[in-house]
Amino acid sequence: MKEKNNNSGSIKNGGVIAAAALIIIIFAAALFFNGGKKGNNISEGVSTNAGSGTDRSESGKNVKKSGKKGNEPLVGSEFALDTAITVMLYDSDNQEILDGALALCSKYENIFSATFPESELYKLNHRTTQTVKVDSELAYVIDRGLYYSKLSGGAFDITIEPVKKLWDFKAEKPSLPDEGKLSEALGKVGYENVEVNQDTVTFKDPDTSIDLGAIAKGYIADRIKEYLVERGVKSAIINLGGNVLCIGRKPNGSDFVIGLQRPFSESVFETIVVNDISVVTSGVYERYFTYNGKNYHHILNPADGYPYDNGVLGVSIVCKNSIDADALSTTCFSLGAEKGIELLDSIPDAYGFFILDDYSIKYSKGTEDLIAK
Known part of the structure; x- marks a missing residue:
């Protein structure tokens, strides 16, 4: 386990509820179309705001699409799974394939939503x-x-x-x-x-009920990848509200470079170089409110029913399958930095960044090798 000090400011709670969760910035020659305008770009990349969970809320509305031009990807986006969804195809201009990928989100919302009565x-x-x-x-x-x-x-x-x-x-x-x-x-x-x-x-108990908000989006991302690969797509990015899954590399053979959001900020605390892999973050700044001066976030402790207060602001997990990255991000956050890193060190090809409440960063074994040089 290694540690890096990254302290450059205090937390700003700003507002009652954080409308945006994790922001993952994907540095690629791409545009996120928002009513015909470019999204919040940082460097040459695309900024995407993430939600959390799989609760149904106006699913499938506000669909945005952009035609493929030159080296730019074919982009489709919509609101589903209670978050912003974006799929970018770098090596295909097939709109039907893109539409099919987005349609899978609605299909799976009808399976995994805990709030939609027909799911x-x-x-x-x-x-x-x-x-x-x-x-x-x-x-x-x-x-x-x-x-x-x-x-x-x-x-x-x-x-x-x-x-x-x-x-x-x-x-x-x-x-x-x-x-x-x-x-x-x-x-x-x-x-x-x-x-x-x-x-x-x-x-065993009739009162037991299940919520899959911390794992379902990862599974859905994996299924969208499977769908795209079966149709010949070799270069793409799937972003389910910050659950990012890269297919292959960019068409020029270079890796994707992904920025990890600094909590309560639109800046980046680390950039990593990845290909054909998933990156998922869980943090206290995804969904929260401030009550009597204290921050209450959405990652709840099953022991007392209150949000975890363990000195961790966020955990970013990198591993092959998005379902595992999704579950591990919440699991490792819940365990805290020491036990979370111990767990990751026992799992082959799984890596984690832990950003603490003093904005220092701790890494599981091998994680620093992913950092962009």
Whole structure:
């Protein structure tokens, strides 16, 4: 484990709710089209604001598209999965392929959303029997979520949903949950109460419910990549609200260079060079509100129902599959820097940046090799 001091300012809470979560800046010859205007560009890149979770909210609206011109990618964007979605194809001008990639987001929202009444997960959480046959993809993601819940010793727990419902990070006048309701909800949390056997999910407690907001977007990114690769795409970037997955390299053979956002800022604390890999960040600045001078963010501790307060502002994970990067970013944040780095050091080809509340940075083994020279 190595540490770097990166202290250059204090936190600015600014406003009640952070409208943008993590900002990952992808340095590439690309434009993010916003009503015909260039998005927030830093250097020659594209700035994208990230949301969090898979709650349904005006999905599929505000679709933006740009035709491919010269070396610029073919770009499509929309709002789905409760966040901004962007897909950039560097080596294809096939609009049908791009549209198909974006359409997958709506398909999976109908599986993984915890708030949309017609989704598979919502129906599972509102079941009338404790053994339920479900969509095979939902079963798989729940099973992976249980794996990381166990791996973290419950610090990451996909059954946090009863507690999560009590926190409203979008409220105009946010407040803390009622202590009695919070205590009752905590009694319903426990990943040990869920079992998956192929396409069947069994609950030991009728009050247990599941939230996949910390893992589903990663799975969806992997499926979009699979869809694109099957159609001959060899160079692309998938950005599901900051869950970034690169396909191959840029057409000229060079790697993608990705900037990692400095918390509560639009500046970059590190730039990394990657190809055919995923980069996902979890942090206290994604969704939060300030109440009586204290910052309350959306990464909740299953032990007490309150946001984690462990000295970590953000964790960025780099690994091959986005589902693992997604789950590991929250898992490692929840574990804290020391235990999170210990975990990453035990997982082959998984790397992590931990930015602490004094803005120093700690790295898991091998992570510094990814930094742009």
